[in-house]
Amino acid sequence: MDILILASSLAMLSYVIGVIVYALPVPYRPIKKLGMAFIIDAIVAMILITIYNVFIYVGDFILNLLNLTWLDFYRWLVSRTAVLVGVFTGLSYLLSMIKVSQYSFILSPLNLVLTYISLSLSALKIVYFLSTLIFKFRKELVLLGVLLYSLPFRIGKGVGAFLIACSIVLYVGFPLMPAFVSYFEGNIISSGNFGPTTIYGTIVDGAGNYLPYSVLLVYLKKVSSPHAIPSAVILTNDRGKFVLGDGKDIIPKNTTLYLRVEYLGYVFVPQPNEFIAKGFKKNIVLRVNSIIYSAGVALLIPFNYVLLNKFITGNLIDVTLKPISNNKVLSLTLIKYHSTPIYRIAINNKEYICNWSVLSWRGIKLSSCTLNIKLSNDLFNIIIFHESMEPKRPNVNQKRLLLLSGISDLIAGYISLGVSLLYSLIFLPGMYVSLLLAMSAALSRVLGGGIRIKLI
Amino acid sequence: MSVLSFIQQLTTQLMSIAWLLFLVTWIVGWAIKGSPVPFHKVKRAGQSLVEDAVMAAFWMAMGSTIFAIISYIVNNVYQPMPPAPSP
Numbered sequence: 223m224d225i226l227i228l229a230s231s232l233a234m235l236s237y238v239i240g241v242i243v244y245a246l247p248v249p250y251r252p253i254k255k256l257g258m259a260f261i262i263d264a265i266v267a268m269i270l271i272t273i274y275n276v277f278i279y280v281g282d283f284i285l286n287l288l289n290l291t292w293l294d295f296y297r298w299l300v301s302r303t304a305v306l307v308g309v310f311t312g313l314s315y316l317l318s319m320i321k322v323s324q325y326s327f328i329l330s331p332l333n334l335v336l337t338y339i340s341l342s343l344s345a346l347k348i349v350y351f352l353s354t355l356i357f358k359f360r361k362e363l364v365l366l367g368v369l370l371y372s373l374p375f376r377i378g379k380g381v382g383a384f385l386i387a388c389s390i391v392l393y394v395g396f397p398l399m400p401a402f403v404s405y406f407e408g409n410i411i412s413s414g415n416f417g418p419t420t421i422y423g424t425i426v427d428g429a430g431n432y433l434p435y436s437v438l439l440v441y442l443k444k445v446s447s448p449h450a451i452p453s454a455v456i457l458t459n460d461r462g463k464f465v466l467g468d469g470k471d472i473i474p475k476n477t478t479l480y481l482r483v484e485y486l487g488y489v490f491v492p493q494p495n496e497f498i499a500k501g502f503k504k505n506i507v508l509r510v511n512s513i514i515y516s517a518g519v520a521l522l523i524p525f526n527y528v529l530l531n532k533f534i535t536g537n538l539i540d541v542t543l544k545p546i547s548n549n550k551v552l553s554l555t556l557i558k559y560h561s562t563p564i565y566r567i568a569i570n571n572k573e574y575i576c577n578w579s580v581l582s583w584r585g586i587k588l589s590s591c592t593l594n595i596k597l598s599n600d601l602f603n604i605i606i607f608h609e610s611m612e613p614k615r616p617n618v619n620q621k622r623l624l625l626l627s628g629i630s631d632l633i634a635g636y637i638s639l640g641v642s643l644l645y646s647l648i649f650l651p652g653m654y655v656s657l658l659l660a661m662s663a664a665l666s667r668v669l670g671g672g673i674r675i676k677l678i
Numbered sequence: 679m680s681v682l683s684f685i686q687q688l689t690t691q692l693m694s695i696a697w698l699l700f701l702v703t704w705i706v707g708w709a710i711k712g713s714p715v716p717f718h719k720v721k722r723a724g725q726s727l728v729e730d731a732v733m734a735a736f737w738m739a740m741g742s743t744i745f746a747i748i749s750y751i752v753n754n755v756y757q758p759m760p761p762a763p764s765p
Contacts, residue, residue: 224682230745231685237741238692245696245734247703249723254730261737268745272752 225365229271232372237264239374263379266670267372270386277364277386281393290397292357298400299353302647303346309639310339319622331633338640342647349399349651356392363389371670379670387665395658403650420467421499423506425458425483425492427515428523429532429541432462434613437484437584438508440466440623444480452482454623460613466499471623473499483510486520486557487583487590514541518562518611521604522555530601536610543602552595552602559611560587566607569595584616696738703731 240260246253285291313336320326356363367385370378425436440454454471458464467473479497483490492508514521514529517536523529526546533540543552558564560580567574576591595602710724 228682228685231682231689234741234745235685235689235692237745238689238696238738241734241738241741242692242696242699244737245699245703245731247699247706247727247731249727257734265744265748268748269752272749 225369226271226274229365229369229372230268232369232374233264233267233271236267236372236374237261240264260374260376263376263670264372267368270368270371270669274364274368277390278361281360281390284394285397288394288398292397295353295397295400299346299350303343306339306343306346306643306647309643310336310343313339313636328633332636335636335640338644342643345648345651349655352392352655353396356389356396360389360393380666383666383669384662386669387662388659391658391662391665395654395661399651399654402654403646406646406650420465420503421497421506422504423464423466423508425462425464425508425510427513427520428509428511428529429514429534430509431515431534433458433483433485433510433513433515434460434462435615436462436510437616437618438464439482439484439489441480441482442477445482452621455618455621457616457618457620460615466623473623476500481508483508485510485513485515486586486588487581488513488522488557514539516606516608517613519556519558519564519606519608521606522557524553527552527602537608539604539606539608541604543604544600545602552593554593554595554604555590556593556606557588557590558608559614560589562589562611563609564606565609566605567593568605569593570603584618586614586616693738696734700731700735700738703727703734707731 237260240257240263242257243260244254244257246257313332317329317332317336320329320332363385367382367389369382370385371382373379373382425433425438427433436458438454438456438458439452440456441450442453454466456464456466466479473479477499479499481492481495481497483492490510490512492510494508497506511529512523512525514523514532514534516534516539519539521539521541523543527543528546529541530544531540531542545552552569554569556564556567556576558578564576567576574593574595576593578589578591581588581590704727707724707727707730710727711721713720713724715721
């Protein structure tokens with residue numbers, strides 16, 4: 223509040239100076255008018271000083287009236303930044319991958335997009351800076367404005383009024399920016415070609431549990447032979463999740479992909495096994511019905527049996543199978559990590575002992591055994607007790623899908639993405655900020671300042 | 679000496695100068711008006727100097743009163759702000 227006292231002393235000084243100029247023994251009308259103007263300025267400055275609290279209140283009042291908060295604005299800004307950084311990282315990854323492939327000729331348009339995105343990031347930085355300045359130093363700006371306004375000889379009148387107006391208009395204006403931008407960018411996003419094909423999915427077993435570190439094989443035509451060379455080999459993560467596209471693969475739209483799942487040395491046909499790549503898809507589930515997996519042990523279900531009941535925990539498989547045909551021989555294959563201890567195998571409450579044979583799959587040592595059981599029952603209840611094991615990661619040389627016909631789509635997608643980001647993150651906020659500044663200038667003229675901002 | 683006291687001191691000094699200037703202008707005004715010069719324009723200039731001097735003296739005398747009135751009115755009008763309505 224010391225500044226307010228200083229400002230009021232300065233206003234008094236300006237007033238006295240005004241009186242002196244008015245009282246000068248010079249019979250020249252413009253000098254008298256100037257003195258009168260000084261006096262009036264001092265009086266207006268004094269009014270502004272006394273209603274300082276109103277300036278602070280007005281901003282909060284309007285914000286509450288519009289039901290807006292600065293927190294929401296910053297959340298919006300952070301989500302925007304996250305989107306940009308995500309696209310930037312994905313694109314950088316793609317560029318580094320393309321650099322070493324035969325498609326290096328598309329580097330320059332993609333570099334252009336990268337430039338757009340870095341430009342958008344810089345623009346966002348300016349918005350961050352301006353908004354933080356207003357949010358943190360609003361009261362100080364009003365004080366400075368009032369102080370400058372009361373300086374003698376109308377030195378800081380324009381700037382002072384502009385600062386006061388800015389602190390009100392920008393304080394209300396910035397939280398309104400998300401509404402403004404979303405209103406104008408809505409059509410762009412819905413009509414635009416927003417990036418290339420991206421598919422997120424999970425590979426699960428017959429019981430619906432994910433298969434950790436399973437291998438997804440992608441073919442471009444129907445395969446009958448298990449030795450066909452896949453167009454892409456993708457390793458899922460420890461929760462069975464995979465990503466196709468998202469800057470890692472180049473897939474043209476409407477391409478039919480034929481999928482297989484390789485797990486513990488076997489190749490399975492998942493459901494669904496055909497997929498038309500189109501736009502953005504998430505939560506695709508590829509179900510491998512002929513395998514039941516439980517932390518280190520897998521049970522292969524023969525094709526002529528169906529799963530009726532299942533109870534699977536970390537160290538127990540308890541399933542009931544029913545034959546589809548009139549088949550009284552159950553050929554059951556068990557696979558486990560070589561180091562997984564098995565405590566009990568029981569089929570219809572009868573104990574069995576397996577003769578394990580060792581095999582290797584992509585650097586993981588496995589054991590497998592096959593039990594051929596003749597049974598009189600219609601239903602087979604199988605119980606396996608074992609030690610719970612952490613999933614092991616196979617050595618897979620991942621091969622991503624790069625299709626030449628998808629490149630034009632990709633470039634078009636990324637360029638339109640870059641342009642829409644440029645539009646929604648540089649053009650719209652830039653226009654909005656200049657609009658706010660123009661409004662501040664208008665308000666400053668109401669307060670007595672004379673700053674004029676010409677937009678064009 | 680702080681900036682505040684400097685400004686206040688300057689204001690006081692300028693006030694006395696202003697009073698002095700009022701007297702000077704007033705005297706000069708009357709002197710011009712009463713001078714034996716038969717030009718109407720000169721007389722009118724003297725008259726306007728006297729009028730301006732009186733007006734300046736009026737503003738000078740009213741100075742602190744005007745400022746006091748402003749703060750009085752604002753303090754009377756200004757009530758604790760009600761909470762902003764929420765929709």
